[in-house]
Amino acid sequence: MEQGWRQAKGMFWAMLTAPLFWLVVFFFVPLGIVWLYSFGENRGLIDIVFTGTWSNYAHIFDLTQPYLDIFVKSLWIATLTTFFCLVLGFPVALAITFAPPKAKAWLLLLVMLPFWTNLLIRTYALMAFLRTEGYINTTYHVLFDMANAVAGGHLGTFQPMELMNTNFAVVLGLVFVNLPFMILPLYSTLDRMDRSLLEASLDLGAGHISTLFNIVVPMAGAGIVSGILITFIPALGSYLTPDMLGGPDSQMIANVIESQFKRANNWPFGAALSFILVYMTFIGIAIQGLLERKDAGRSA
């Protein structure tokens, strides 16, 4: 049973003060300033004054500017990424859940190792595959030459596939990077599921697919949503992947934010863009909270 804080005041304050101080001063104050800046204006070269203006937010939705397009595109890229992660990851999570203990440990390790590996290195590793002289195009070239030899040279000259600096590369990179984030929450929900219900469903003659949609998905709903959010939010705010793998037209919100802060020096506008991301994060959390409450209500 939890203790009232008054019962051990000394201990309570000794334990609370440091983390609370750190959280407020080194997290909420910085974010709070950015939030205030999003309602501010540039004055002179370096000063920003809080004026309570909404013009920075209005600027995002100004159709003569490219920002709304970039925003919609980012949403679209993040949605695609999440979808592919879910499709690729769900069977993996399912296999891990029902694997014997020894195989389970190995499979978890298999999923976790890339997660522990540096994000930049993983993105860089992908570049070697996608470049014009990369492994994929090299392989394609060899296959093309073989096919061309068979066809007697009718296929024309070899054209490498443009893989780098495309939207395709960005989505592929994001799926590559985020897949472990999707698999782990899925696995942890599936693992806590009552297996006898699945067995009952299969015993009573339902197929695996219908069991999946009628039993697993309704039961593991909240976990699936949390997997989706854990993938969607970082994908939406990703900076490195579009920066390294994307072309000039695959900029995402984070790249615009970076350029506003580091080059264009329009901090208030960059702040408004950042906070659009923060608001969306909060909306996501709220949705998840609602679903979890619904779930809890149903099982109670």
Added chain:
Amino acid sequence: MSDALIKHKTTPPGPLEYLRRWPLQVWLGLVAFFLYAPLISLMVFSFNDSRFTTVWRGFTLKYYDKAFHNSSLIEAFGNSLTIAFFSTLISVVLGAMAAIVLWRFRFPGKTAFNAGLAIPIVVPEICMGVGMLVFFAKILPWPQNLTWPFNLGAIIIAHVSFSFPFVAVVVRARLASFNRELEEAAKDLGASEFRTLMDVLVPHIQPSLVAGALLAFTLSLDDFVITFFTAGPDTVTFPVKVYSMVRFSVTPEVNAASTILIIVTVVLTFLALKFQGSSALTAGHDGGAETK
């Protein structure tokens, strides 16, 4: 378990033994290929004796030699390790404290504190990076030209901010399995609050402290975006350095340096596995499902 092994040899797959069905095996193989082929080829080609082609031209260690003699790369690597070390130390202490407070006490504002701790975990990195940029530009300008390791202070602070909530999650999952009666027994036998904490509670959560530390260490080594916004020109970390090297070209030297970092990571992961079992690996991602 031996039961399962015997069955494995003799019977067709049971209804829920998805791992023994070939479509799933193929699927797992493809996903594993997708996740690992880029990393493995990166490592293999760090030994390739050729600067430009993707074709194997023989074994060499010259790019490792080059990487080890690239003083700015080594300095960046040293900075990264220093930052990760201090950030881990602070994060483990703060994270454990936060977890214990939340687990042990009822207090006004508990829900808010709990939710507040979750926000650094979920907020996109770029937003936090921007926050740190503004904070260290306007509120707490970090003095230039400090001696090592104080010149890294701003980055360490930023890293602690996003790491310690993860540690708190890991420690809290472990605390859930603690029997509170043990604590009461210790107190009944005359131990002080502090003694009880150190001799009863901390030994119980020790595995989660190690797991949390490994997680914090990796998060810190891994971070690019937040560091990119916090770092000054003279405080380059390994990911920032690599970023500037690969921005326009793929060089075998970077492959060599990356391979070393991957190996460090793999070794750390195996250490975690050896000491903690697989629960250390999924720390913070399974909501404590492994603790049962």
